[in-house]
Amino acid sequence: MSDGLSPTRPSGTPQATLSVIVVAMNEAHDIRDCLESVRGLAMETIVFDSGSTDGTPNICRELGARVFETDWPGDGPQKNRALAEARGDWVICLDADERLSPELRAELERLLAEGTTHAAFSTPRRSSFCGRFMKHSGWWPDRIERLFRRGSARFTDVRTHTHLEIQGTIGRLDGPIIHISIPDLHEALEKTNAYSTAGALTMAEDGKRSSLAKALGKGFWAFFRTWVLRAGFLDGAEGLMLAINNAETTYYRYVKLALLTRDGKVAKRR
Structure with missing residues (x-):
């Protein structure tokens, strides 16, 4: 972890909790790896599914997720719907074709245990295109904000490629999100x-x-x-x-x- 993670939680206080939110449609080929990467770390996983016909909701339920089957109002509105259901102290938003790397998972475990003064964190994202993880092309390190303290951020109201509007300071994590973008x-x-x-x-x-x-x-x-x-x-x-x-x-x-x-x-x- 780069900064902002010096312990801020007094000794003996409960560890912070994490909610994971995912929006999906026909992601049976990816969703299992996504949800498995956060099992045992998150207190809850929330999936908003917009009409899958390939069994995606059933896979999510098998892995313990709370699943909401609904329409598709666009990327930003759908993620805000999922955010409204989150109950954890912290929230991380993952796409179905993304998953935590072991390095990022370890950083999140430390953050939840030790606390931080930041409202959100950016992470690098390692993305693949047609089977190759890209090292250039604007795809690495491709820093994105996906982890935030609940109540400190919302998603922009756009149809595609939404981003967070954050109130507060943003720290940096070193472990990447793994993104199987375009196989x-x-x-x-x-x-x-x-x-x-x-x-x-x-x-x-x-x-x-x-x-x-x-x-x-x-x-x-x-x-x-x-x-x-x-x-x-x-x-x-x-x-x-x-x-x-x-x-x-x-x-x-x-x-x-x-x-x-x-x-x-x-x-x-x-």
């Missing part, structure tokens, strides 16, 4: 379509506009940033595939935005 190109293409659609809808609701020329420019910039500025070329063939994937996702997001706003299909958010 193959089939899933890469599925996520390109889903993320570009959700991103276009969010931008349209915010009153943003686009054009084909803007989409081409944004796509090229996404490729250049990943491949050159973030040294994706050092990640070999997978780095090139990731740069192209980022470019495609960005291009389609702005093209879809142009079509949505041209046809007047989306009303601005108030």
Whole structure:
């Protein structure tokens, strides 16, 4: 642990408790490893499932999770729903394709036992793309805030790629979250379509506009940033595939935005 974890809990006081929240849909291939990584550490695991047809809710219940089967209002709103059910002193949010590394789990055990003055912590995230853990391409160390004191943070109200709004100081942990992000190109293409659609809808609701020329420019910039500025070329063939994937996702997001706003299909958010 980097900082902020000098003992602050008086001797003899109870250890702090941890809630884990996960949002999921059709994650039977990943969810078991995710939940197993926090067993024995968390006082509770809360899963909000939005219509799985592959048995995900049953797997979660088998592993002792509290499961809520509901609709999908978007990434931020769904995670805030799960957060509202949490009862622990601390909360960590994991995606179904994420799990704690042994190093991070050990740091969390110390934090819960010893206390801290921070409201939240950032952790590095080690992500894989098509079977390779990326060391460059903007994917490492990829620090994210997922651990926070309950009551000190909420998720932003966006459809995709929400983040925490935190009140208080943020410390740093060294152990990574392991992220099995995109196992193959089939899933890469599925996520390109889903993320570009959700991103276009969010931008349209915010009153943003686009054009084909803007989409081409944004796509090229996404490729250049990943491949050159973030040294994706050092990640070999997978780095090139990731740069192209980022470019495609960005291009389609702005093209879809142009079509949505041209046809007047989306009303601005108030």
